[in-house]
């Protein structure tokens with residue numbers, strides 16, 4: 001029997017690199033899964049239902065959960081994985097870009113959590129998993145607005161864990177380092193010689209590699225499961241040791 005048998009799960013950004021791996025793992029563990037994203041999941045993802053969903057559209061978000069409440073009695077697992085990145089310093093970032101990244105990465109998370117709460121309350125021990133980043137603790141150069149959104153996600157996660165813990169709800173954030181997804185590939189493509197850059201990124205990690213979406217899905221699956229019943233309010237860094245290491249001198 002899978003770890004998530006009998007559970008229901010809603011995954012924003014569910015068609016993305018990390019989100020799709022989470023949906024596939026949840027489904028393999030026996031959960032009923034909805035991948036909610038701007039775009040649809042490829043048809044190959046059996047057992048996962050695709051829902052067109054924009055985290056920034058409050059009418060659409062509240063409508064989606066009202067509709068879901070007609071077919072699902074409860075929601076056990078909410079994963080907020082929708083996110084975008086802007087690779088700029090603050091002086092190169094327009095107000096429109098700043099507002100857009102906060103709208104998706106932070107306000108979108110707030111809206112989804114807020115409108116999911118009535119269904120989450122019907123679960124015995126719901127688990128919310130937000131996507132932060134190691135960039136919410138330490139900064140990559142040229143990623144200012146993104147770093148700021150992830151710091152906000154970390155604070156929101158702790159605040160929600162305090163507010164809803166007394167009702168038996170758990171709220172955690174997963175904070176990956178480099179994970180091989182379309183988001184990371186677009187970062188590489190914007191930065192010149194891809195092979196050299198990819199090797200340099202691997203070499204900077206104590207484990208000499210970056211992560212896969214499946215590595216992230218392993219942690220998310222545990223946080224979603226009843227085994228993690230005592231885990232809440234925490235920021236779970238998964239980065240191959242990257243943030244444990246001081247910068248090395250290049251002699």
Ligand SMILES: NC(=O)c1ccc[n+]([C@@H]2O[C@H](COP(=O)([O-])OP(=O)(O)OC[C@H]3O[C@@H](n4cnc5c(N)ncnc54)[C@H](O)[C@@H]3O)[C@@H](O)[C@H]2O)c1
Pocket residue numbers: 012013014015016017018019036037038039053054055056080081082083084104108131132133134175176177178179180181182183184
């Ligand atoms: N890949 C990494 O190295 C890395 C590292 C740290 C944190 N993260 C975080 O993990 C999460 C998933 O990232 P990923 O690497 O899978 O990225 P990705 O680009 O592969 O997937 C992100 C998904 O979010 C969806 N999305 C964007 N705007 C949306 C909106 N308004 N409404 C609904 N969906 C929307 C996109 O369509 C896409 O499918 C993000 O929050 C990201 O910030 C990723």
